[in-house]
Amino acid sequence: MAKIWLDNAFWETPKKQILNAISEEEVNNKQIRQVHKLSKFNDDGTPNELFDEVIEFLGTEKIDAATAKRLEKKQAEAELEKQKKLEQERSKKLEKLFEYKLETFEIEEIKNSKNRLLKSKLRRSKSIPEVNLYAMMIVKDALEDEHTK
């Protein structure tokens, strides 16, 4: 089998100076697959023959398309990873918030408060400052109650 270049080759740089390509060929009845990272020019400034071979074999349009497809895939993966991380942070924050609420509910005045509405608001609070705000309102309410007795 003659050497072939897989059509998933892509540009590694926007200026198309480095190409990433995979070749396949049969040597001594063995299938050899190799990943190449090819510069357009050799160190001495002469054109890289292997680089030109890939361009000749696949054509730049195919490489452009594979590069765009790969970029799109990578961006989607990065976005998914970002979302996953965000979800994880949100969940951890929620866990901490829940513990904070439980601790707040143990404050004597809040523990004994019969003000269902404020206690419910505290329970549904989305942040620690919001919890603190409703906690203060419940304590104030309890103190006023005590004062009027």
Place this chain on the structure above:
Amino acid sequence: MNTPSKGFVIVASRNSNFYTYAVNLMESIKDFYPEAQICLVTEERFIDERADEADQVIFCDNHYRAKLWGMSQSPYDITMYVDADMDCEHEDIAKVWDELGDNDMVFHELTPEREKYYAIREFRYGGGIEKFTLCGGVCLYRSGNPLVREFMEDWFELFNKQHNNMWMPEGFEKQQWDRDLKHFDQTTLWWLTEKEEKYKDLKIGIFRDDIRWNYFTQYGYEGLKSIEGKPPILRHYSGSLKKDVLIV
């Protein structure tokens, strides 16, 4: 025919933190469903004014799995058992009874995508591999059905034997049994639902969109979501709370 009574059972024993969690859970259920009937099963030593939130209180001892005993003591015809370390977040809690359908018991499912958050899902039995598929964090059941009530009693009693090395059925591997299985009420649940002849006719179901009814906070780490795109009804803080550390 009388309308069957319906209510929630919440169990808080051994550790006073569970009483605090249970109080929060009761209040959160009533935030969204004020008419809810709630039976609190707890130790007498924990009781304070906050227990008034419960419509019934049953005293239990400090058993490691008082939960199972509590489930068998439900004063209702239809019961929704909920682990104490959960929080109710959605008004759909009032629709829980619709989930029973013609089932005798309804559970949350242990699926492959959720398995990393459970202590064990697969185990060796009878030369093959078996799986736990039911999670006991929440359970909706027909407690008015004598066979279901007997099931709950057996679950508790058999678990006791299992935990105290008085029961290990043939087919399990001793080493795995001792290390992974004998401490879990899940093991007993699997045995009763899969192997016990007496209960083979019980109809066991899974909540529709079951993730909403037992949303472990860790599910959020993986972005696991409701299939209908709806928010959780009951969020489970099982893996995140420091249960043995005093809250205050």
